[in-house]
Amino acid sequence: MINLDLNSESIEVGSELTGSCIWIPDTQEKNKSLKLTIGWRTEGRGNIDKETLYETEVNPSLRAYFRCKIPMSGPISYDGQLLRIIWEIIVFCPGWFFQKNMVETQVLHIIPRQL
Amino acid sequence: MSIYKFEQNEAPAKFPINVKETSEGFLLLENKGNLPKEYKFNPIYSLIILFFVIQFFIILRFFRIWFWWFLLIVFVVCFLFNKRFRNNLIAKFRFKPGEVLLPSYPLRLGEEYNLTFRRRLRANQKTKKAGQLTFKIACLERVKYTRGSDTEVETHVIWESQPKIYSVPIGVNTYSLRSDFTIPNNLPSSFEGENNQIRWIISIEQNIPGIVEQVYSNFVFVVDAVVVA
Numbered sequence: 001m002i003n004l005d006l007n008s009e010s011i012e013v014g015s016e017l018t019g020s021c022i023w024i025p026d027t028q029e030k031n032k033s034l035k036l037t038i039g040w041r042t043e044g045r046g047n048i049d050k051e052t053l054y055e056t057e058v059n060p061s062l063r064a065y066f067r068c069k070i071p072m073s074g075p076i077s078y079d080g081q082l083l084r085i086i087w088e089i090i091v092f093c094p095g096w097f098f099q100k101n102m103v104e105t106q107v108l109h110i111i112p113r114q115l
Numbered sequence: 116m117s118i119y120k121f122e123q124n125e126a127p128a129k130f131p132i133n134v135k136e137t138s139e140g141f142l143l144l145e146n147k148g149n150l151p152k153e154y155k156f157n158p159i160y161s162l163i164i165l166f167f168v169i170q171f172f173i174i175l176r177f178f179r180i181w182f183w184w185f186l187l188i189v190f191v192v193c194f195l196f197n198k199r200f201r202n203n204l205i206a207k208f209r210f211k212p213g214e215v216l217l218p219s220y221p222l223r224l225g226e227e228y229n230l231t232f233r234r235r236l237r238a239n240q241k242t243k244k245a246g247q248l249t250f251k252i253a254c255l256e257r258v259k260y261t262r263g264s265d266t267e268v269e270t271h272v273i274w275e276s277q278p279k280i281y282s283v284p285i286g287v288n289t290y291s292l293r294s295d296f297t298i299p300n301n302l303p304s305s306f307e308g309e310n311n312q313i314r315w316i317i318s319i320e321q322n323i324p325g326i327v328e329q330v331y332s333n334f335v336f337v338v339d340a341v342v343v344a
Contacts, residue, residue, distance in 0.1 A: 042308060042310070042311045044258060045258045045260055045269060046259055046260050046308075046310045046311040047258075047260050047310035047311075048310070049308030049311050072339075072340070073340070074340040075304070075313075075340070076303060076340045078306070080256050080271070081256065082256045082258045082271050083256045083258055083311045083313070085306065085311075112224055112304055112339075112340040113340060113341045113342065114342050114344060115223075115341060115342065115343050115344060
């Protein structure tokens with residue numbers, strides 16, 4: 001079981017995303033560790049663009065804290081006709097040859113800075 | 116009045132323009148010289164071009180007269196039947212690149228700006244008849260995708276402003292327009308991915324009878340992810 005806690009799901013560019021993650025594994029998985037990444041990717045008609053801004057390890061039964069600054073340049077979350085920009089936190093179990101066994105994803109909503 | 120469709124015109128500059136800070140404000144020059152990453156030096160393309168150049172000289176050596184006639188016919192056909200090609204070629208010889216002046220840069224969502232556009236004719240030429248400038252700004256999505264071995268590009272206009280029309284007087288060497296515009300606060304900021312982009316564009320259509328018709332000056336500008344209340 002994975003539990004993700006965030007300070008907010010809607011974050012302005014230039015501000016910090018903070019939160020924590022705890023993983024209580026089944027008895028068989030006690031020796032493994034998970035990875036947590038924060039980043040964005042595109043979806044839609046075009047070839048995929050993506051960037052990972054933050055990466056940390058989540059050990060079994062230990063609460064992992066994370067802190068990631070969202071760049072001023074964004075990009076902001078966007079849902080258009082040809083293109084979608086999706087920010088997300090992914091917790092996964094690294095497999096062979098960069099294979100990712102997804103365990104949990106949490107979509108973030110990145111918005112422009114309000115003046 | 117013609118309606119300018121961004122999808123039909125490749126010119127909505129393929130990359131953001133370099134901006135210079137001057138005493139008058141921030142100067143955006145029409146695309147020239149600053150090629151995007153995808154067009155910069157590539158050894159494979161260079162070899163292909165070299166191969167064609169060598170072929171050209173071989174053909175020229177053996178079929179000199181006929182080849183020149185063929186080239187001339189191709190050129191005349193392109194010139195007569197492709198309006199855009201013809202207009203761009205004429206504009207290149209008759210005009211200096213267009214310029215846009217903005218009071219601040221990058222722009223922000225929800226903020227109002229005033230813009231000055233100006234373009235000069237070459238060699239002291241002057242307008243012979245009254246002309247017309249049509250100004251608008253637009254926000255568009257642009258995606259690049261691979262289909263087989265080809266790379267396709269598709270654009271979609273998310274939003275465009277109502278066109279504003281300005282007149283060009285007779286007998287001027289430099290024509291210009293001043294306009295106010297607001298960047299709507301409910302639209303996305305600029306985004307430049309390798310394959311996906313959200314671009315903001317200033318487009319000015321120029322129709323000057325006797326000199327040029329339907330020539331566009333396009334300026335890609337950057338809008339920051341900041342909303343001004």
